[in-house]
Amino acid sequence: MLKVIDFSGLISFQDLGRKGFQSFGVPVSGAMDWFAQRVANELVGNSKDATVIEIGLGDITFRAKRDCVLAVTGAGFEVQNYVWTFPLWTSFYVRAGWHVQIKKISGGNWAYLAIAGGFDVPQVLGSSSSYSRAGIGSPIHVGDVLQNGKPNGELTKLAARDFPVQKFIQYSQTPTIDVIAGPQRERFDNTFFENEYTLSKSFDRMGYRLEGKEIESNYKSELISEGMTMGSIQITNQGQPIVMMADSPTTGGYPKIANVIRADLPLLAQCESRTSKIQFREISVNEAQDKYRRMMKT
Amino acid sequence: MFKPLGDSALLIELGNKIDSVINQRVHSLNALLQNTNGILETVPAYCTLLIHYDSLNFSFHQIKTLVEEKMNQLNKMNQETARRHEVKVRYGNASNSDIEIVASSKNISVADVIQIHSEKEYRIYMMGFTPGFPYMGILDERLEMPRLQTPRTLVQAGSVAIAGSQTGIYPLDSPGGWNIIGWTQLKLFDPESETPFLFSPGDVVKFIPEE
Numbered sequence: 001m002l003k004v005i006d007f008s009g010l011i012s013f014q015d016l017g018r019k020g021f022q023s024f025g026v027p028v029s030g031a032m033d034w035f036a037q038r039v040a041n042e043l044v045g046n047s048k049d050a051t052v053i054e055i056g057l058g059d060i061t062f063r064a065k066r067d068c069v070l071a072v073t074g075a076g077f078e079v080q081n082y083v084w085t086f087p088l089w090t091s092f093y094v095r096a097g098w099h100v101q102i103k104k105i106s107g108g109n110w111a112y113l114a115i116a117g118g119f120d121v122p123q124v125l126g127s128s129s130s131y132s133r134a135g136i137g138s139p140i141h142v143g144d145v146l147q148n149g150k151p152n153g154e155l156t157k158l159a160a161r162d163f164p165v166q167k168f169i170q171y172s173q174t175p176t177i178d179v180i181a182g183p184q185r186e187r188f189d190n191t192f193f194e195n196e197y198t199l200s201k202s203f204d205r206m207g208y209r210l211e212g213k214e215i216e217s218n219y220k221s222e223l224i225s226e227g228m229t230m231g232s233i234q235i236t237n238q239g240q241p242i243v244m245m246a247d248s249p250t251t252g253g254y255p256k257i258a259n260v261i262r263a264d265l266p267l268l269a270q271c272e273s274r275t276s277k278i279q280f281r282e283i284s285v286n287e288a289q290d291k292y293r294r295m296m297k298t
Numbered sequence: 299m300f301k302p303l304g305d306s307a308l309l310i311e312l313g314n315k316i317d318s319v320i321n322q323r324v325h326s327l328n329a330l331l332q333n334t335n336g337i338l339e340t341v342p343a344y345c346t347l348l349i350h351y352d353s354l355n356f357s358f359h360q361i362k363t364l365v366e367e368k369m370n371q372l373n374k375m376n377q378e379t380a381r382r383h384e385v386k387v388r389y390g391n392a393s394n395s396d397i398e399i400v401a402s403s404k405n406i407s408v409a410d411v412i413q414i415h416s417e418k419e420y421r422i423y424m425m426g427f428t429p430g431f432p433y434m435g436i437l438d439e440r441l442e443m444p445r446l447q448t449p450r451t452l453v454q455a456g457s458v459a460i461a462g463s464q465t466g467i468y469p470l471d472s473p474g475g476w477n478i479i480g481w482t483q484l485k486l487f488d489p490e491s492e493t494p495f496l497f498s499p500g501d502v503v504k505f506i507p508e509e
Contacts, residue, residue, distance in 0.1 A: 022341045022350070023328075024487075024495045025425040124489045134429050134470055136489055183301040183309050224316060225426060225433070227341030227348025229307050250341050251426030259304030262353075285358045288305035293354060 001065040002115065002146045005099065009058015010205065011140050012130035013121045014112075014246075015051045021125055022250040028230065029129035029137075032056070032110045032205060032246050033266040035295060036073040039163050040114035042298070043071035043091040045152040050118030051128040053140070055111040056205070061101040064094045065145060069116040069158045075108025075171040075270040091116075093159035108171060108270035116151035116158045131247060133206070168295055173276045175267045177260055178283045178291070182233065183226075184255035187219040192233075192241065192257055193280055199273045205247040208268065210278070214239035215257070225253040231260035243268060261288035263295050300362050306353035308361055313345035316435060316463060320345045321423045323372065325500035330368045336361060342499045343424040344433070380421070381501045385467070386508040387416070387458050389480040394450060396477040400443055400460070411479060414438045416505040420465060425499050430469035430487030432497050437463045449475030456482050458505070480505075 014037065017030025031037035031054055041050045053060075055077065071091040072079045079086040080101050086092045088111070094100060102111055121128040121138050130137030140146070151158060197212035215235050228234070232244045234254035243260060244252070258280065260268055271278055301309045310327070313320035321344055328342045331349065336356040341348040351361045389412045390397045401408045420434035427433075437460055445461045450473060453459070457468045459476035468474055469486035486496045497503070 020339050021429070021494075022339050023425060023499055024429060025427060025431050026429040125494060133472070134487075134489075136429070180302050180304055183303060183311070224314070224344045224346075225424065226309065226343040226346040227303070227307075227426075229304055229348075229350070231304050249427060251343055251424060256303070259302075259307075261305050263305075285302045285305055289353050289357065292305060296354060 001068070001148060002062040003065055004140060004142055004144045004146065005061040005063055006142055007058060007060040007140070009104065010054070010056035011058070011060060012054050012132070013051050013119060013128050013138060013140070014054045014130065015128045016049045017129055017246070018125050018127035018131070022227070025250050026125065027131055027247050027250060029127070029131045030246050031112065032269040033074060033112070034262075035169055035266040036075070036110070037112045039089065039165070039298065040071045040073040040112040041118070043073070043089070043161050043163055044069050044114045044116040045158045046114060046116065046118050050114065051121045053113040053119065055102055055113060057104060057109055059101060059103045060113075061099060064096055064098050064100070066096050067155060068094050068148070069151065069155050070094055070100070071114045072102055072111055074111035076104060076106060076272070077108065077111040078103050078105050087162075089165045090162040091159050093155060106272070107173070109272060110269055115148045116155060117149040120147040120149050133247065168298060169266060171267065171270050173272060175271065176279045176281050177264045177268050178288065179233065179258035179260050179280050180285055180288055181282055182256035182258045184223065185257055187217045187255050188215055188235065188257050191215050193282060196277045196279055197241065198276050198278065199271050201273050203273060205245055207245055207248065208243040210241040210243065215241065217255070219255070223253055223255050225251045228252045228256060229259065231262065231265055232256050233258045233260065245269065258282065261291065263288065263291040300365070302358055303348060306351060308349045308351060308358060308365070310347045310349065310365060311345065312347070316344050316423070318421060318436065321421065327369065327372050328500070330372060331365065334364060334368075336364065343426070381498065382419075383497060383501060383503050384506050385482050385484055385503055386506045387480040387482050388508050389415075394453070394478055395480070397479045400441065400477055400479060403443065404440060406440065411441065412507050414441055415460070415465065415479065416507050419502050419504045422497055422499050422501045422503060425497070428468075428470050428472050430495050430497070432466055432486070432503070434465050434503055435463055437465050443477045445475040446477065449473055453478065454481070456484065458482055
């Protein structure tokens with residue numbers, strides 16, 4: 001049980017996302033960095049679909065109302081109480097009454113806070129994930145007391161576990177992100193693959209607008225709206241790429257030059273605005289699926 | 299015709315225009331693919347069907363083969379009867395109604411706009427944009443209007459609107475760039491309800507003018 005003392009930035013409950021309603025226009029939502037979320041739950045002994053708190057571009061401070069075990073994963077954050085700094089990608093024991101702060105530093109955008117037992121949040125359409133644009137999900141306020149379920153084991157045994165994150169993923173601000181050619185790839189030349197891009201100031205859970213060399217298309221007819229996914233890279237009429245992220249609309253009307261592979265979505269999600277330098281590389285569907293399956297074997 | 303959209307989705311292109319026959323094929327194929335092992339969910343659109351599949355256990359080619367088999371059945375299949383809905387509309391009675399601008403730019407009266415918009419049945423070609431938003435067509439040519447130059451930051455839930463050859467209803471308060479011509483009190487999306495969505499893609503909608 002945690003009491004929220006203060007926070008800034010984008011704070012929301014997320015689970016594995018809202019599945020089965022995309023044909024009605026309901027975005028999947030879920031974590032921006034699925035890998036960090038997955039490991040956070042694993043570290044505290046939760047099932048994969050347990051609800052975590054996503055902390056984006058800001059800080060959160062809370063006080064434990066009871067003893068509990070927590071884990072924080074992600075990139076670009078540090079975790080402190082008065083005395084200690086807890087490393088990310090570990091689980092740690094927190095005593096009743098302790099204040100803990102998750103603080104934004106540089107090197108990423110999103111952190112995931114898991115509590116042993118999972119946060120107890122009502123489900124809407126089969127998921128606890130927040131989708132604030134449509135008022136779906138439970139918002140978090142200062143002063144809220146966040147309940148959790150029953151931990152899967154003794155707290156002392158769930159604490160002090162760590163995860164060798166570098167074996168699976170190297171977060172970087174100069175990453176090479178693998179993509180698969182999109183359905184409208186032939187409308188564009190190789191500009192997108194031969195130049196570096198950075199994340200613009202304009203980004204949120206719905207999409208990452210990129211900045212870099214303009215991508216021209218001599219294809220005049222507009223695209224009739226069609227389905228898209230997290231990772232779809234749309235090219236606007238102004239020639240700027242937008243990568244659709246967790247709260248992506250289910251359909252879109254701009255041509256898609258490529259799709260970021262699932263395995264590399266966490267890398268892109270953690271790229272910082274203006275300072276990151278991102279290179280995109282085309283790979284095959286089979287290679288992408290192999291990479292994803294390897295990451296799922298944690 | 300079968301294109302990967304990333305490593306866990308496959309896009310099927312059944313045509314490249316807004317057309318009722320093509321869209322009917324999209325929805326028939328969609329119906330055939332429900333509850334297929336390996337397929338997680340689908341997104342029917344105007345002339346495409348997007349298949350989200352289980353990429354941990356299925357390859358792109360396995361899913362493609364599966365879909366191809368179903369497509370053979372599609373050609374033999376009778377078209378199922380679509381669900382039909384009547385929607386009562388107070389034309390011109392929305393906050394920010396554009397109905398007079400539509401009438402004057404088309405050189406017809408407001409009454410003509412109401413009559414033309416409400417006389418035919420529309421198919422829900424797809425749903426998207428926001429939860430529960432139905433993209434419907436095909437709108438009579440006499441009402442074709444471009445989208446607003448600058449989208450409104452807030453369009454009231456229940457607003458009935460037109461753009462190009464399409465008409466739609468905003469299920470939630472949201473931004474929007476279509477021309478608003480009326481308002482309905484029907485609730486298209488209610489996440490707390492047993493049946494959260496009033497419409498499904500493929501359904502047919504008829505507007506009834508209300509005093």
